[in-house]
Amino acid sequence: MQISSRLSARAGIERASIVMATAANLDLLFEAGLLEKPVESSPSDIIVALAGDKGAIDAAIGEVEAALVQRAADRRHEAGVPEIACRTIEAALAEQSGANLALISVPGDYAAAEAFKALRLGLNVMLFSDNVSIADEIALKQLAHEHQLMVMGPDCGTAIIDGVPLGFANAVRRGEIGVVAASGTGLQQVACLIDRWGAGVSQAIGTGGRDLKAEVGGRTMLQGLTALAADTATKVIVLISKPPAANMARRVLAQATKSGKPVVVCFLGADPSVLHGSGIHPAPTLDAAARIAIDLSQGCNGRAIPATPNDGDNVAIAAEVAHLEPGQRFVRGVYSGGTFCYEALLLLSAALGPIMSSTPLDRSCVLADPWRSEGHTVVDLGDDIFTRGRPHPMIDNTLRAERIVTEVRDPAVAVVLFDLVLGYGAHRDPAAEIGAAVEAARAVAARDGRYVVFVASVCGTTGDPQGLAGQEARLRHAGVLLADSNAEAVRLAARIAQQRIAKESGLQAKRGQQ
Amino acid sequence: MKPFFGGNLGIINIGLASFAEAIADAGVAVVSIDWRPPGLGDIAAGRALAELVRLPIVEAANEEAIARYRRSQPVLAGVGAAGKTLPGMGERMILHAGPPIEWERMCGPMRGAIAGAILLEGWAANLDAALALAATGEITFSPCHHHDAVGPMAGVISPSMPVWIVADRAYGTLAFSNMNEGLGKVLRFGANGAEVIERLTWMGSVLGPALSATIETAGGIELKPLMAQALHMGDELHNRNVAATSLLIRRLLPPAIKVLRNPDDLAKVFAFVASNDHFFLNISMAACKAMVNAARGVEASSLVTAMARNGVDFGIRLSGTGDDWFTAPAPKVDGLYFPGYGNADAALDLGDSCITETAGLGGFAMAAAPAIVQFVGGTPQDATAYSNEMTHIVMGRNDALTLPGLNHTGTPAGIDARKVVDSGIAPVINTGIAHRQAGVGQIGAGITRAPMVAFCKAIRALAARVGDEARARGAGSRA
Numbered sequence: 001m002q003i004s005s006r007l008s009a010r011a012g013i014e015r016a017s018i019v020m021a022t023a024a025n026l027d028l029l030f031e032a033g034l035l036e037k038p039v040e041s042s043p044s045d046i047i048v049a050l051a052g053d054k055g056a057i058d059a060a061i062g063e064v065e066a067a068l069v070q071r072a073a074d075r076r077h078e079a080g081v082p083e084i085a086c087r088t089i090e091a092a093l094a095e096q097s098g099a100n101l102a103l104i105s106v107p108g109d110y111a112a113a114e115a116f117k118a119l120r121l122g123l124n125v126m127l128f129s130d131n132v133s134i135a136d137e138i139a140l141k142q143l144a145h146e147h148q149l150m151v152m153g154p155d156c157g158t159a160i161i162d163g164v165p166l167g168f169a170n171a172v173r174r175g176e177i178g179v180v181a182a183s184g185t186g187l188q189q190v191a192c193l194i195d196r197w198g199a200g201v202s203q204a205i206g207t208g209g210r211d212l213k214a215e216v217g218g219r220t221m222l223q224g225l226t227a228l229a230a231d232t233a234t235k236v237i238v239l240i241s242k243p244p245a246a247n248m249a250r251r252v253l254a255q256a257t258k259s260g261k262p263v264v265v266c267f268l269g270a271d272p273s274v275l276h277g278s279g280i281h282p283a284p285t286l287d288a289a290a291r292i293a294i295d296l297s298q299g300c301n302g303r304a305i306p307a308t309p310n311d312g313d314n315v316a317i318a319a320e321v322a323h324l325e326p327g328q329r330f331v332r333g334v335y336s337g338g339t340f341c342y343e344a345l346l347l348l349s350a351a352l353g354p355i356m357s358s359t360p361l362d363r364s365c366v367l368a369d370p371w372r373s374e375g376h377t378v379v380d381l382g383d384d385i386f387t388r389g390r391p392h393p394m395i396d397n398t399l400r401a402e403r404i405v406t407e408v409r410d411p412a413v414a415v416v417l418f419d420l421v422l423g424y425g426a427h428r429d430p431a432a433e434i435g436a437a438v439e440a441a442r443a444v445a446a447r448d449g450r451y452v453v454f455v456a457s458v459c460g461t462t463g464d465p466q467g468l469a470g471q472e473a474r475l476r477h478a479g480v481l482l483a484d485s486n487a488e489a490v491r492l493a494a495r496i497a498q499q500r501i502a503k504e505s506g507l508q509a510k511r512g513q514q
Numbered sequence: 515m516k517p518f519f520g521g522n523l524g525i526i527n528i529g530l531a532s533f534a535e536a537i538a539d540a541g542v543a544v545v546s547i548d549w550r551p552p553g554l555g556d557i558a559a560g561r562a563l564a565e566l567v568r569l570p571i572v573e574a575a576n577e578e579a580i581a582r583y584r585r586s587q588p589v590l591a592g593v594g595a596a597g598k599t600l601p602g603m604g605e606r607m608i609l610h611a612g613p614p615i616e617w618e619r620m621c622g623p624m625r626g627a628i629a630g631a632i633l634l635e636g637w638a639a640n641l642d643a644a645l646a647l648a649a650t651g652e653i654t655f656s657p658c659h660h661h662d663a664v665g666p667m668a669g670v671i672s673p674s675m676p677v678w679i680v681a682d683r684a685y686g687t688l689a690f691s692n693m694n695e696g697l698g699k700v701l702r703f704g705a706n707g708a709e710v711i712e713r714l715t716w717m718g719s720v721l722g723p724a725l726s727a728t729i730e731t732a733g734g735i736e737l738k739p740l741m742a743q744a745l746h747m748g749d750e751l752h753n754r755n756v757a758a759t760s761l762l763i764r765r766l767l768p769p770a771i772k773v774l775r776n777p778d779d780l781a782k783v784f785a786f787v788a789s790n791d792h793f794f795l796n797i798s799m800a801a802c803k804a805m806v807n808a809a810r811g812v813e814a815s816s817l818v819t820a821m822a823r824n825g826v827d828f829g830i831r832l833s834g835t836g837d838d839w840f841t842a843p844a845p846k847v848d849g850l851y852f853p854g855y856g857n858a859d860a861a862l863d864l865g866d867s868c869i870t871e872t873a874g875l876g877g878f879a880m881a882a883a884p885a886i887v888q889f890v891g892g893t894p895q896d897a898t899a900y901s902n903e904m905t906h907i908v909m910g911r912n913d914a915l916t917l918p919g920l921n922h923t924g925t926p927a928g929i930d931a932r933k934v935v936d937s938g939i940a941p942v943i944n945t946g947i948a949h950r951q952a953g954v955g956q957i958g959a960g961i962t963r964a965p966m967v968a969f970c971k972a973i974r975a976l977a978a979r980v981g982d983e984a985r986a987r988g989a990g991s992r993a
């Protein structure tokens with residue numbers, strides 16, 4: 001993945017994909033147009049698929065070969081006979097008998113088998129891989145239950161265990177707040193905000209997005225709750241998910257109540273009235289979850305601190321809005337994080353009415369063409385529809401950079417809203433590339449005599465490899481209006497759009513504020 | 515649930531290597547696996563394997579099987595005529611190498627050897643008649659392995675041929691192999707001319723009886739100590755047997771001088787043995803057959819008890835799957851050729867001789883035989899690397915057969931089909947290369963790998979068998 005990202009950044013290369021030649025990956029390459037005809041390959045081969053001009057492709061192939069040779073050389077570097085590395089979990093366990101967790105990120109077709117082996121060998125599992133069937137997920141969680149082990153995932157992108165970032169995770173200060181999340185970026189957001197606002201995380205457990213489905217039975221979330229309830233280092237627990245089915249929600253809340261610890265429940269988009277019970281603290285947004293959890297961990301009642309617009313924001317908004325032309329009124333959200341996109345859809349539709357998307361809240365709002373925005377639009381470029389045959393936008397900024405420029409060509413666009421996710425596994429310097437895209441987009445708009453507002457939040461910490469301060473500084477330099485959290489960024493964007501709409505038509509403005 | 519946090523976190527990383535960096539940066543112990551799809555991408559076999567990993571019934575069966583293998587005490591006991599010695603040997607039966615195969619599908623060298631055996635037995639007057647007879651179906655063809663025997667290359671054994679008898683003193687069982695004819699125009703490469711038949715006749719009438727009497731006088735020859743010594747002298751006992759052959763002569767000569775009254779026979783017998791660096795190979799094979807036979811028939815065990823090729827199919831058997839063969843197309847051999855020959859002349863992998871690898875010798879013991887790389891290709895480092903690599907797919911080591919170059923550790927032994935599929939590491943085999951046409955002989959030697967497909971089939975079968983048994987037992991306990 002890192003090599004594909006490096007290659008697609010090369011001049012003359014339009015697309016680059018380096019994947020294992022599994023049947024599923026070959027299909028994806030076909031669909032992405034990176035493969036024209038079947039190639040003779042076995043799943044343990046690596047396929048390098050490139051689109052671009054001839055010279056650039058030759059140079060890129062040279063780079064790949066050099067990287068592979070280097071890798072082989074690294075393995076043989078010691079004189080004498082090369083010892084071969086462990087090929088199996090069982091062999092690795094013989095080398096490190098104290099291991100207790102397997103982090104599995106192999107292609108989906110093979111992931112369940114690796115997880116079954118890990119469980120049989122007595123290891124807990126974090127299953128980063130996706131494309132694992134729900135039947136396998138159920139069987140894995142059943143086996144884990146029998147062996148008194150835990151399976152985080154499948155499709156568990158992130159977790160923080162004993163302060164160790166696993167998968168796509170951030171370097172978060174240790175503290176007293178434990179998190180169990182069915183959403184990867186949801187977990188990252190809450191953990192990073194806890195860090196940003198001065199508190200810390202004891203454990204952050206990912207469950208995978210399907211854990212709370214009735215068939216799976218919320219096994220991992222319930223286990224996580226139990227583990228955090230028993231963990232003396234955890235004072236406050238945060239649960240993050242999309243709203244589960246009613247009976248599932250009841251089970252989780254009942255278990256939460258039994259924990260004897262305050263539990264902040266952020267079921268994004270859920271009716272807050274169902275989230276009640278002794279010790280249950282509902283949070284409507286991810287940032288609210290972080291604020292309430294911090295408040296509770298400091299011994300307060302957890303009811304305070306609704307995010308209110310401050311004077312600084314008001315001044316900034318007024319300054320930005322003053323630059324906009326008549327007719328500029330739409331918000332365009334260009335996201336890399338699925339849960340950020342979802343949160344934006346929830347907040348914007350409450351403020352502005354129906355929001356178009358390739359993954360909308362309501363089917364009537366699905367984009368006819370996911371590559372073309374209409375009206376207020378928010379897209380998750382990390383969704384399968386966009387990532388087929390391409391690296392994820394948290395790793396490779398190309399697609400987002402293009403989409404940002406595309407959005408400003410529409411004269412009706414007032415605000416471009418986006419996220420930037422830092423941490424291990426993410427792109428090494430996303431602000432440089434996205435900042436440059438913002439500058440390029442400004443130039444495009446300026447040629448047409450327009451100004452466009454850019455609003456964003458950076459999800460990361462000071463300890464992350466990219467460094468939060470430097471990334472934010474780069475975006476500010478590009479004139480991006482920054483908020484601490486995604487929810488705040490969305491509110492800023494919504495207020496800008498509302499002010500524009502109010503200017504144009506008092507009637508419409510009234511409707512928008514209702 | 516046992517909490518896995520708040521204590522000592524230890525992580526095994528399977529997949530993206532970059533994830534390990536973040537973990538190591540945080541100061542936590544992490545081992546990254548050099549992962550590749552199990553069974554070279556056979557998803558069903560990978561799933562079947564996952565059911566067998568650390569399964570108590572399989573673990574217990576394997577412990578039993580490897581212990582039995584280790585206890586085996588092969589002793590060279592004598593020489594007998596195949597027809598009178600081999601269990602289940604019929605009057606009009608010819609044995610061959612590898613898994614079962616019909617005449618129509620046999621490769622050139624095997625057909626040539628069978629025709630030669632028919633001539634030796636006097637069942638046909640000439641070569642054409644012999645080939646015609648073979649095609650009629652009047653003669654039964656049967657794998658050596660079905661008669662506790664093994665034979666290199668074509669592995670052809672007919673009733674009048676002399677066979678080595680190896681007795682397992684620990685179990686009171688017997689294993690057999692034919693006798694080595696030397697290089698050049700020989701039956702095992704499909705040659706069947708007059709000189710071949712003459713030599714075989716002499717081996718049956720003079721060599722076999724003479725050596726049998728000699729061995730009897732010696733009171734049998736313990737094979738494990740002799741083989742252990744040969745490993746320390748640079749043999750790996752598959753493709754290099756020069757030390758073992760020399761050691762054998764030292765053991766044979768004193769009793770031979772005592773018992774062989776005819777000085778002509780004595781001279782001819784020892785000239786024949788001394789002229790062939792590979793003379794010991796067939797004894798090594800019979801000893802190996804005895805050792806893995808000891809491990810046979812342990813229900814649910816994934817220990818490999820046979821690897822054998824007939825020049826068309828490569829077959830394996832597991833201890834825990836009864837008499838079933840699991841086959842795949844025989845691979846090509848990657849090797850060095852004698853002058854004048856090349857890839858296009860080569861037959862596919864052939865012979866029962868990889869019984870040595872099955873028992874932990876040959877390619878598994880290559881670290882003992884750095885000189886062999888001049889014969890099979892590669893560097894002395896490669897030879898050691900092969901032995902190291904094989905430790906990843908075995909159940910343990912054979913401490914009676916040690917490798918000085920690896921600090922006197924035992925040879926990796928007891929191939930676990932689960933580990934083969936899981937790691938994607940196929941057993942390495944040192945082997946000779948036959949000409950694809952009958953009678954030309956050996957044209958080179960090299961290294962090949964047992965085909966993964968056969969192991970995938972075996973693992974699927976074992977998982978089904980173990981699953982059936984578990985279900986049957988479950989049903990029984992409910993009843």
